[in-house]
Amino acid sequence: MIYPYPVDHIRRIGQLRRRLTRAGLSGLVIHHLPDVRYLSGFTGSSAALAVTSRAACLFTDGRYTAQAAEEVHAAKVQIVARSVSEAAVEWLAVQPGVELAGFDPAKTTVAELARWKAALPSRLRRAFLTALPVPMVEPLRLVKDEDELAVMVEAALMGCKLFDHILGFIRPGLAEIDVAGELEHKARLWGAEGMSFETIAASGVRSALPHGKATMARLPRRGFLTLDFGVILKGYCSDMTRTVYLGKPKANERNAYHAVLEAQETAVAAVGPGVSCGDVDEAARGVLRRAGLAEAFTHSTGHGVGLEIHESPRLGAGQTTKLQSGMVVTIEPGVYLAGQFGIRIEDMVAVTRTGGQVLTPAPKALIEL
Amino acid sequence: MIYPYPVDHIRRIGQLRRRLTRAGLSGLVIHHLPDVRYLSGFTGSSAALAVTSRAACLFTDGRYTAQAAEEVHAAKVQIVARSVSEAAVEWLAVQPGVELAGFDPAKTTVAELARWKAALPSRLRRAFLTALPVPMVEPLRLVKDEDELAVMVEAALMGCKLFDHILGFIRPGLAEIDVAGELEHKARLWGAEGMSFETIAASGVRSALPHGKATMARLPRRGFLTLDFGVILKGYCSDMTRTVYLGKPKANERNAYHAVLEAQETAVAAVGPGVSCGDVDEAARGVLRRAGLAEAFTHSTGHGVGLEIHESPRLGAGQTTKLQSGMVVTIEPGVYLAGQFGIRIEDMVAVTRTGGQVLTPAPKALIEL
Numbered sequence: 001m002i003y004p005y006p007v008d009h010i011r012r013i014g015q016l017r018r019r020l021t022r023a024g025l026s027g028l029v030i031h032h033l034p035d036v037r038y039l040s041g042f043t044g045s046s047a048a049l050a051v052t053s054r055a056a057c058l059f060t061d062g063r064y065t066a067q068a069a070e071e072v073h074a075a076k077v078q079i080v081a082r083s084v085s086e087a088a089v090e091w092l093a094v095q096p097g098v099e100l101a102g103f104d105p106a107k108t109t110v111a112e113l114a115r116w117k118a119a120l121p122s123r124l125r126r127a128f129l130t131a132l133p134v135p136m137v138e139p140l141r142l143v144k145d146e147d148e149l150a151v152m153v154e155a156a157l158m159g160c161k162l163f164d165h166i167l168g169f170i171r172p173g174l175a176e177i178d179v180a181g182e183l184e185h186k187a188r189l190w191g192a193e194g195m196s197f198e199t200i201a202a203s204g205v206r207s208a209l210p211h212g213k214a215t216m217a218r219l220p221r222r223g224f225l226t227l228d229f230g231v232i233l234k235g236y237c238s239d240m241t242r243t244v245y246l247g248k249p250k251a252n253e254r255n256a257y258h259a260v261l262e263a264q265e266t267a268v269a270a271v272g273p274g275v276s277c278g279d280v281d282e283a284a285r286g287v288l289r290r291a292g293l294a295e296a297f298t299h300s301t302g303h304g305v306g307l308e309i310h311e312s313p314r315l316g317a318g319q320t321t322k323l324q325s326g327m328v329v330t331i332e333p334g335v336y337l338a339g340q341f342g343i344r345i346e347d348m349v350a351v352t353r354t355g356g357q358v359l360t361p362a363p364k365a366l367i368e369l
Numbered sequence: 370m371i372y373p374y375p376v377d378h379i380r381r382i383g384q385l386r387r388r389l390t391r392a393g394l395s396g397l398v399i400h401h402l403p404d405v406r407y408l409s410g411f412t413g414s415s416a417a418l419a420v421t422s423r424a425a426c427l428f429t430d431g432r433y434t435a436q437a438a439e440e441v442h443a444a445k446v447q448i449v450a451r452s453v454s455e456a457a458v459e460w461l462a463v464q465p466g467v468e469l470a471g472f473d474p475a476k477t478t479v480a481e482l483a484r485w486k487a488a489l490p491s492r493l494r495r496a497f498l499t500a501l502p503v504p505m506v507e508p509l510r511l512v513k514d515e516d517e518l519a520v521m522v523e524a525a526l527m528g529c530k531l532f533d534h535i536l537g538f539i540r541p542g543l544a545e546i547d548v549a550g551e552l553e554h555k556a557r558l559w560g561a562e563g564m565s566f567e568t569i570a571a572s573g574v575r576s577a578l579p580h581g582k583a584t585m586a587r588l589p590r591r592g593f594l595t596l597d598f599g600v601i602l603k604g605y606c607s608d609m610t611r612t613v614y615l616g617k618p619k620a621n622e623r624n625a626y627h628a629v630l631e632a633q634e635t636a637v638a639a640v641g642p643g644v645s646c647g648d649v650d651e652a653a654r655g656v657l658r659r660a661g662l663a664e665a666f667t668h669s670t671g672h673g674v675g676l677e678i679h680e681s682p683r684l685g686a687g688q689t690t691k692l693q694s695g696m697v698v699t700i701e702p703g704v705y706l707a708g709q710f711g712i713r714i715e716d717m718v719a720v721t722r723t724g725g726q727v728l729t730p731a732p733k734a735l736i737e738l
Contacts, residue, residue, distance in 0.1 A: 044580060045580060061667075061668070062667030062668060063579035063580055063667055063668050063705075064579075064580065065667070065707070066577065066578055066707050067578055067580070067581075103479075105478060105479035105480035105483070106478055106479075106480040106481075107478065108478060108479050109474060109475055109476065109477060109478055109479070110472075110474035110475075110477050110478070110479060110482055110500055111474035111475040111500075112475075113479055114474070131479055131480075177557055177558070177560065178558065180557060181554055181557030181558050182554075184553060184554065184557060185550055185551075185553065185554035185557070188546055188549060188550030188553060188554070189546070189547065189550050191546065191585065193567060193582065194564075194567050195563075198562060198563050208435060209435055209436055210432035210433075211413060211414060211432055211433065211436070212436075213562065216560065298430075298431030298432055298434070299430070299431060299432050336432075336435075338434070338435050
């Protein structure tokens with residue numbers, strides 16, 4: 001009973017089958033672990049799933065015999081003592097009615113494909129395996145179902161609770177890793193499986209590093225502290241950033257903060273079904289451009305999040321992908337002035353039928369500690 | 370000053386160049402991040418490195434401008450607003466004297482390779498890029514240099530110190546995640562960047578799950594608790610497992626523990642330069658076979674460890690790879706009896722010129738708490 005929440009894997013595999021049929025394929029090998037987990041519920045570190053129009057079989061190794069029996073209900077399970085993906089491909093090759101099996105070219109290495117082909121009977125080597133013309137699992141994972149949204153809300157709210165807790169912990173002289181360690185410890189005690197990425201705690205001039213992982217550097221008496229962190233709950237990632245100030249900010253620091261906040265809120269307000277990702281990015285970028293900070297905003301506005309911390313879509317300049325109800329994305333503009341300071345504010349936002357719902361309702365007004 | 374220890378990246382790139390030349394290649398694109406870090410020192414989450422016989426250039430994005438300038442001294446740095454690996458391939462294509470550039474087929478997806486080819490001028494699409502016939506960076510990383518060994522010793526000893534600490538913390542009724550959380554929190558406070566994998570804390574019947582991640586399950590009054598955990602220090606992973614007993618073990622539990630311990634110590638004693646990985650595996654497996662536990666040992670004996678938690682070589686049945694001085698491997702036999710209990714004992718062992726040096730000298734005699 002590792003993850004005792006109900007998920008309809010049979011329905012997900014059914015959706016996948018309809019896509020396969022539409023693409024003219026009779027089989028598919030899936031070995032990207034988040035995809036395997038999404039479709040089968042299996043959480044182990046070694047697995048491949050083979051799906052045909054009639055059958056589905058998960059391949060894993062002897063370490064996971066008991067766990068696979070417990071977790072996997074929508075597919076058969078085979079325990080193998082060799083490459084799980086090779087076993088999946090060989091299984092597909094002997095399934096009745098399977099003439100053409102797809103693989104995901106974005107998740108399959110050149111070496112793997114060569115090994116799969118070598119494992120097939122020679123008559124099948126040329127034409128049995130084909131790179132998927134379009135992603136098959138990603139479009140399913142992109143739009144979260146109710147089970148997923150419920151878990152993601154829970155994960156996002158744990159992030160907010162952690163932020164609230166850490167506000168009472170932060171003081172000048174602590175190391176950045178003390179702050180990160182406290183966040184991570186509380187997350188664990190509150191039931192997180194882990195953090196969704198290495199916690200960013202960047203203080204003082206280090207806040208100008210967009211990805212400044214926590215170091216032994218001491219929190220200053222006066223300066224920004226950017227905290228970007230997330231938890232993993234039942235496999236799903238949360239992601240949020242808040243930037244707080246220790247001491248009294250100078251006018252230029254306060255102005256920059258307000259520009260980032262306005263950019264962030266403008267982009268959040270732009271989220272809605274049918275809106276292009278590029279337009280959401282431009283909503284944030286336009287505000288920072290008008291504030292003379294366009295050059296200091298060196299990354300894109302956000303990304304999808306779910307079983308992985310970075311998923312499609314990417315909310316960057318010129319991205320034409322349209323948001324759909326059920327997607328969960330981050331909105332996280334920031335400005336970085338090398339040698340001075342940096343600021344980033346990030347929420348997770350679920351796209352609803354009418355707009356966007358912020359999942360991380362922690363305070364965003366400038367907090368002075 | 371994120372990782373203020375001296376590493377001779379120029380020497381490592383020089384070693385790589387000699388390998389390239391021997392393979393008849395004039396360029397190489399590297400985009401597996403641990404390889405990029407090993408060769409250049411860059412620790413960001415987006416990078417590709419291009420190396421020719423005369424030049425080396427690291428490509429990353431605008432989030433890492435300051436960090437790349439700080440960390441990278443053995444290569445030029447280019448900040449790009451597009452795919453870093455495409456930028457690296459295009460750069461290689463215009464370097465004087467570069468006729469044939471290699472890529473690592475084990476780290477390059479089918480889709481990436483197609484994009485790289487599409488980014489090249491049409492006259493170069495067919496013959497400029499070639500899959501490396503043999504790994505180029507892996508053989509370098511396999512054998513740790515003095516800088517690496519010093520850090521790995523430090524990481525391994527932190528693991529031992531954590532185990533010693535946790536012995537005073539464990540008591541019946543705590544949740545597995547309380548134990549994992551305490552380990553992880555202390556690791557952070559002692560300077561670890563994070564854990565090298567999701568901490569395994571599997572108690573009672575859950576100890577029979579070889580990869581039983583910590584859950585809300587409570588530690589029993591009587592039963593095994595397996596702890597398998599590692600820290601990341603300056604990028605390098607530690608990895609160790611100890612299995613302790615809460616209460617008084619039954620005779621069959623004690624016997625099984627002693628069989629695993631004997632298997633583990635026999636395999637550690639077998640480690641040495643020139644010994645095949647399969648022979649080390651057989652040293653452990655033979656002991657468990659004679660104890661009637663062969664079927665219960667469901668995985669291989671160990672694996673290499675370094676910048677990644679799982680590296681070559683694999684110490685499994687029939688593996689003919691020979692150990693070399695400077696390799697660091699785990700030795701971790703275990704037995705798993707579904708519905709009853711499981712036991713695993715694991716050390717990190719450095720291969721020396723004369724044998725093996727255990728890097729994780731924490732007690733292995735059965736501890737009853």
